[in-house]
Amino acid sequence: MSPQSMLLPLRLLWRNWRSGEIRILAGALVLAVTVVTCIAVFTNRLETTLVAESHTFLGANRIVRSSQPIPEGWQALADEAGCRTARTTQFASMVFAGERMHLAAVKAVTAGYPLVGHLTISEQPFATDPLQMLEAQTVPAPGEAWADSRLLPLLDIELGETLSVGEKDFTVTRVIIDEPDRGSSFALYGARLLINDSDLAATEVIQPGSRIRYHWMLSGSEIQLQSLLTELKPRLTPHQRVMDVESAQQGLANTLTTARKFLLLSAMIGVLLAGVAISIAARRFAGRHVEQVALMKSLGASGWAVRNIYGIQLVSLGLVTSLAGLVLGHVLQEWIAKALASLYPVELMAGDWTAYGLGLLTGMVCLMCFVVPPLWHLPMVPPIKILRRELEVKGLRFYWQSMLGLLALVFLIALFSQDLWLTASVVSAVVALLTLVALFAFGLLALGRRLGSQVGNIWRLALSGLQRNLRQSIIQMMVFALAVMLLLTLTNLRTNLINDWQLQLPPETPNHFLLNITPAEVADVESMMRSDGLEAKGMYPMVRGRLTHINGEIPSQEIAERAEVLRREANLSWTESLADDNKLVKGVWWDQWFEPGVYGVSVEEEIAGELGLSLGDDLRFSVGGLRLEARVASIRSLKWDSMNPNFYFLFSPGALDSFSPTYLTSVYLPQQDKLFINDLLQQFPSVLVIEMDRVIAQVQSIVTQVSFGVELMLWLVLLGGFLVMWAAVSSSMEARMQEAALLRALGSSRNRLLGSLWIEFSVLGFLSGIMAAVGAEVLILSIQKWVLEMPLQIHWMLMLWGVIASTALIGVMGVISCRRVMTTPPALILRELS
Amino acid sequence: MKTLDTLVARHNNSHNHDSFGIPMLHAQSLCKQVMTAAGELKILENVSLSVAAGDSLAITGASGSGKSTLLGILAGLDQPSSGTMTLHNKELTAMGEEGRARVRADHVGFVFQSFQLLPGLTALENVMMPLELHGRDCARGKAEFFLTRVGLKDRLQHYPQQLSGGEQQRVAIARAFASDPDILFADEPTGNLDSATGAHVIDLLFELNREQGATLVLVTHEQRLAEHCRQRISLEGGKVVERFPMEMACCEAV
């Protein structure tokens, strides 16, 4: 191709741009690429960061958890795979200093601990000033110990003094401010004491039969980890389990998954909207260019030349807009990341280039499937069109264009979400909506025709405006309804998600669990809390017991391997009423359960599955050597991420009375009241405390981060929605302007015209709003049910607002874009448009 | 300016051969019928004509008499249902659309009733467009020259919207002549103009046509304009009902 023939298309492109002809088209293309790039890159970065971040919950990328020491030979496997390792050994042990003692959570660690994240220590007990804290570069030296600040007053010692664990004395040299993997060992209570692994043997506390948790921490690239895990899997005994972030932090993992789905959905909706805007703009472009092509042809341009001219223009347009979209998307997500940085101290990691590739691919697919089809027939425009303007030039069938567009959307959606249900929900909702709109619109407009003759002047003018352009009106209505539906859906899901997340961990979520409160102590503990302005969240009776028999038989080997609950003691409780975050899946609650002489038990869903339990099965537990029998009355589902005390087995009232239960409660302790624990423990030495404050704070800040991202995406997509509606409004503007100018020339008053335009667009907006609200409701419900697995509810307010907003918005857009008719002499407009 | 010199030279040449010997345009028994819902519609019936190089022909007739259809066929924009057509010794009726496009590119210029300027381009760019389309050099110089020639020297950067109808048509005339056509087709070039402006445009058209030595085929329903042309035919219902001068009748006999 000669440089000459490249030049003309580029010049024409530039001139088209200058004259404003392709601005909406270019804008929509840029928007599509921007939205996708921004969301893809941002999601990618957020995910990488949060995954890395959440690995600090583990202190590693993976942990092999075991109740027995990790076999010596495994280290060689890890070395071979190139993974870094560290070991921790955790157990509860009394620590002594003089007369004082405390049941501490001792953790012996090898060099390298923690593999991910940092151990923050200080020489100043209870330090809150970051300047007094430092990141530990090593682990405690042999003979030294690092302790939770609150252990010092408990034992009445200062830093530098000694305490003993079993047979070994340690000098306490530092206090621990923060420890990354605290969250992964909920089952241990008491203040933390960190010692060097090499001192472990000397303490002589590890005896056969003592409850010890061994962690083998692993880190490395995902590939290295996978290769190691493939080697390990067959060697794992039932006592050993590989933990990743998901298993360690179910709630957080869920949050991340839903957040990602939401962001992908936003990206999808953004592309869908942009795709529609692109199609509209391209059709308009094609319409305006038919005569230009006829002119070029009359001037001797061949079909090939025309194809070249437009082909080069499109490719250049695609390149420029994609590039602009990539840059904009990059800048935007960078900006979001910056904004986040001020909220959250963790810097986002870099995204990988495939996220940008996705943006580019989107641009190309949009170009091929939304821009090319409406322009396809341009080279075939017969030159005689220049003399016979009334000659109709047939483009690719609208039907085929729509199919192609739809196909492209399905492709893009599937590509982004890689989620069948999400793709199916969105696509079927879109198709159903469009069909609905078409049927509805035909019916209503036909009805309107009949009505039109009976209503006032302005209304008649407006209705006839809609009818004159039936096809146009229907397409516009489809576009409006689609845009409004998607925006409503997204807005609602965003609100739902964020509420849901905040509900999971509201600001005053209980962050400490108190266990082992004797019945006699319950009232005193409660009054002590009250006097400190604290509030206990319920008192749950609890006994520890082991499930031994199902229907009178010892569970088979197969079940025993599957169900960890059979290998250790479980916390058993009873309750009168079901907590909010528990839900019956099968069976009945105690108020409807009548089996005289038998206690009932309600079993958690997953455990019931592992054990193969069904309603009516008889269970036998061993509680401190005594026998407890109960019949399965119901199966419950739980929300583990609610951070409330939860139990696998809940008995009917009275079942545990004879087993002298202890009580469990949870409480929210603000950071400054932390020492309350010490006071409490001083007064009630047998009470155990599980500290969840750091874990909860961390999860909360991640939720904040993700919510912020979700919010920003929503705005970006809203922008896309407005663009689409604007494109749809302006696509019919010429015809309407011409009509309006003509009417004005014929003496119609300004107000009358304005009124009729207002009505015309408001009616369009109203009808679209109704259908959009119905469509959005159905789409939201299906996404909630199948994709996010959230509880279903109908959103009347959302529907109402959807209809109101869409009526007002579209009415205003219509009037604004026609306002020139009112202010410009009609003759000028008619001349311009002729 | 070099372009100007060559153009002037050519202008002088055209005065030298007044013989109208070689036919630039030759149509033989052109018919055009189309199928419509109401049945077959005959738009042109058995039209024959011949126009020599440098000559001018006016096609007149009432609205709907088939003038534009005939012009379209003569210019190679459309195919007749039957009959043959040669333009510049090339038999258009034997060619495909791409071949005809080539012929149009090399030999034909147009002026339309509705001006047909691209709204996004300035006057200058509109005139340059066909030159650029065919990769001719000096597009800018030629365009400026012809715009100056039609009296729009000061309006080069104006958009069609900013020009009056008469001015737009003058831009269209400049565009038609800038690509140096052998034959110019004009379909009711004054149809959208008031009579004073129309007269001015027509004068300009004939002036330039003479200067350039091009052949001119003019469709008009105004007898007054038709009289500027040496040959005239009049259509009614797709048939030639009148001819001037009479010797043309012999063509039909051939």
Ligand SMILES: Nc1ncnc2c1ncn2[C@@H]1O[C@H](COP(=O)(O)OP(=O)(O)O)[C@@H](O)[C@H]1O
């Ligand atoms: N392809 C076609 N299909 C149907 N009718 C046609 C077609 N081409 C021309 N006509 C009709 O033929 C008649 C002559 O058209 P035209 O050549 O444009 O007339 P004029 O230019 O003299 O006004 C008109 O009635 C026109 O509608």
Ligand SMILES: [Mg+2]
């Ligand atoms: Mg005509």
